[in-house]
Amino acid sequence: MELYVALKVIWAFLLGVLLTGLAVMVGMDMGVGTMLRFVGRSDLERRAALNAIGPHWDGNQVWFVLGGGAIFAAFPTLYATSFSTFYVVMILLLFSMILRPLAFEYRSKVDASRWRATWDWAFLVSGAVPMFVFGAAFGNVLQGVGFHFTWDGQYFQDESFIWYLLNPFAILCGLMSVALSLYQGGTMLVMRTEQPIAARAERIAVAGGRIAALLFAIGGIWVSLMKGFVFTAPVDPAMAATPLHGPAVARQAGAWLGNFHAHPALWAIPAAGFLGMIAGSLALRAGFAVLGWWLGALAWVGTIFTVGVAMFPFLMPSTTAPAQSLTVWNASGSAYNLTWMLVFALIFTPAIIAYTGWAFRVMRGRVKTDSIAHDEHSY
Amino acid sequence: MTNLTVVELSRLQFALTALYHFLFVPLTLGLSVILAAIETVYVITGKPIYKDMTQFWGKLFGINFALGVATGLTMEFEFGTNWSMYSHFVGDVFGTPLAIEGLMAFFLESTFVGLMIFGWDRLSRPAHLAVTYLVALGSNLSALWILIANGFMQYPVGARFDPDTMRMQFTSLYDLIFSEDAQAKFVHTSIAGFVSAAMFVMGISAYYLLNKRHRAFAARSFRIAALFGLISTLAVITLGDALGRSDYLLQQTKIAAIEGLWHTTKPPYEPWKLVALPDDATQSDVFSIGLPYVLTPLVTHSFTEPIPGIIELEQEARPKIVNGIQAVLALHDYARTRSPEALAAFRKNEDDMGYGLLAQRYAPGQDLAAITKADLPGVVDRTARATIPNVFVEFWSFRIMMALGFAFLAVFAFAAYFSLRNRLERQPWILWLAMLFIPLPVLASEFGWIVAENGRQPWTVFGWLPTFQSASTHSVGYLLFSLIGFALIYTCFIAAELYLMFKYARIGPATGASETPQPAAGPHSADTSGYAEKPWQ
């Protein structure tokens, strides 16, 4: 395999890893934010729930920033085109996302119930909306997006943004994403908070896991029936990275199952996702919260890589100009760039994992509800 | 065809969100380092008052940091949402420093900021100090990679345009990182953040001293901030001069606009315009007052080198525009036919391609192929005129920034002197001055941003990609939606931020404890100056 092709595949894989890291870590914090008003009935209980993720949300959020930066660098054309075609949706995501850092930092700094209630609503919005948009983006990409390019590489949008928010399959994916984030956030609270918060969080998490499993099953059947995309002519994976001279692409019902038919071993990935959601809920009920957390992560791995494997090598297919669909082959960075990025990723990823792990270890243990009231550093 | 209203609205949105983001960044850059300095004193002397100082300034740091992070998210995504052509065109080289910034710096900063705030009881003193230093390092490394990316926009090195992929392709990481512009920019910006934070700490301490509250706390904070700020201001002025010289070598249109030079200078007499009213329409000054013999050595560091003026620079651009039009036409031909002849035709003029793209704006129907022989001189005229940034904005932004810089130097010098002599409370005027100056360094930083980015116009990538071609193909409605949303949300944010800042600055450091002496813990705390440990220490 040519070096450039290997680099493209590696970066497609790393994109999957990044999106998974984002979903697990940021999703966990957003799940806590979404359920904050429901697991915490009093102000102190809510503060306890917030402080369970307080020392870590900031570090976790970097997955989101890094996701943006890595798509920008590794798949520039994908970054340019997807963020622009999804403009209204992305801006809604941003508006809700940027409430969160302030909600954490500002909520408990003023002792007034209206002030705090306002920020609690901000937590709900900034937890549920971004996760919904995140899931819906996968739904939209699976169905194909209406866009085309002119000769100089400028994109043009061919459908209305309302479709991206309101098409049934995207809604399904969005809801599944919210459900999984509730599962992950609830599991974290089970580990890090005291009763009765932990018990309430467990109920929400178990429900989240079950709903996610159900939606995953429905989504799977839906995808197997919907029109996927497939190359109708051989394509050179080492091609220069531009969508302007792409080979012929056709839309066919069931095309997204092509990779699974060609390599049956790939069925293990959606199976792992299912296992994560169902076994996770069971583990949580049985009191194994840590195992439940890791099974939740497995559920995310299964879900995101199922989408990736089904679509590979497509990244964002176009319904209106299928030949200009963005793929791993035609939307990536140059070989030089991908090489250097890989070097940096290999050096810094182990370091990040090491110090993030250390930070979690330093702050381990349950958050004591009554000590929060006296600790002026807490959120 | 590019909708110019959309481009202008996209520019407006980017400028507003970037300027807003930059209200908080300087304080983060500097305050993290000041926190490290204060905590160093705590670990060396073991006096608990320095721990209180670290925690109090750390709390204000947190309030500011949250907004820096929130508004930074916007910036990371805005290139994609609003500047699709730009992102496509330079993503291969511009995206990389942003990604590395996340990997190397932002993760470091954000992970350890949690430990810095929450880890006081769980970490040993040296370990907590190390965490604080890592936060400072992380935030400044962040700035480093962002400014390396910005340096590429100003002075694109380490990449080449590739006609097959229709974008700049990354060729040298080394050139990108050690680009002269990126270096000078990073140092100047980072240290400007130090100045902002020093003024912030000094001003709030002055407020306590004026009110005779938390005097032991305030005197120490004031001392550290005054010295920190004095050296930083000296550095920032020196480095600003370095940046100016780098502009003289690399971005002549910017330096000509900054100094309002309509014509090439005649060294050594050429005056430095102290005050002037430059008029972009007529390309002359309504009036101007200058200091003779100053300009040439100031900018060129010599007495003989001339500095090219605006009208001469426009003349120099004309042949490039003519060649550039040929290059773009050949490129379009190559995109259609993939023929080696078209490619050869493009290669002949490829270095001037950007000027051809710029000329599209003034071509009939924005189509270069539609330019007739009769049209050509007119198109070239208007394009040449467009290669110069707005002189009035550039001239005055620069002068305001510079005047503020020298004012800071004076304030810090007096403040440091009186603080070192322990005579501050006899000199309320310097305390008042320090308090009133709190917002000014951030203001100077904003003007610095305007000088740098307005001076880059009409390009997003200097000489390669014009701004008007860089934007996404949105409708005006999309832009209005996002602009109004940002305006509403950001207004609420700044209100909440200022409310909390004033609230916590007024409350001051954890009070009361300092009045009740107790035997202090810790190995070195021989003398606690009547200052007690907190129960949570």
Add this chain to the structure above:
Amino acid sequence: METFIKFVALALILALALFIAVVAGDDGPWYFAWLVGTTMIVLIAAAGAVLLETQSPSGETGSEF
């Protein structure tokens, strides 16, 4: 043994510092200046505070602090 490990660790840090100084000094003079300058700024500011602790009560208001 512990002393030895500390010695080796410090020696490694020194070697790294020298390496950074050589690379940065050659190719990134302004980066090098930032490293040295920031260290200096932090140290002088810290020294100012340490000085305040030792300043004699003869200073006009020194004793009050």
